[in-house]
Amino acid sequence: LALGSASFKPMQVERGYEVMANGGFLIDPYFISKIENDQGGVIFEAKPKIACPECDIPVIYGNTQKSDVLENTNVEEVAVSQEQQN
Numbered sequence: 001l002a003l004g005s006a007s008f009k010p011m012q013v014e015r016g017y018e019v020m021a022n023g024g025f026l027i028d029p030y031f032i033s034k035i036e037n038d039q040g041g042v043i044f045e046a047k048p049k050i051a052c053p054e055c056d057i058p059v060i061y062g063n064t065q066k067s068d069v070l071e072n073t074n075v076e077e078v079a080v081s082q083e084q085q086n
Contacts, residue, residue, distance in 0.1 A: 011029070019026050027049050035044040 014029060015026070018029060030046045030048055032044070033046050034042060037043055
């Protein structure tokens, strides 16, 4: 139990730590990753959202082309143009 978290539900505390662990991306947690029947057939398989690894600041600054764009352009414009391309 983290200091000051007594008033939060465990899932709320977990989501807070999850954001930090995922580089600032809020991703919905899931408990069950896969359910199989007795023959090994998949009944259910979770399809969690994946954080954008290309959007991570160290990755961007490791790429000279992207870092030049980031330093010389409004970050919001870059984000919108990237979103429109996808």
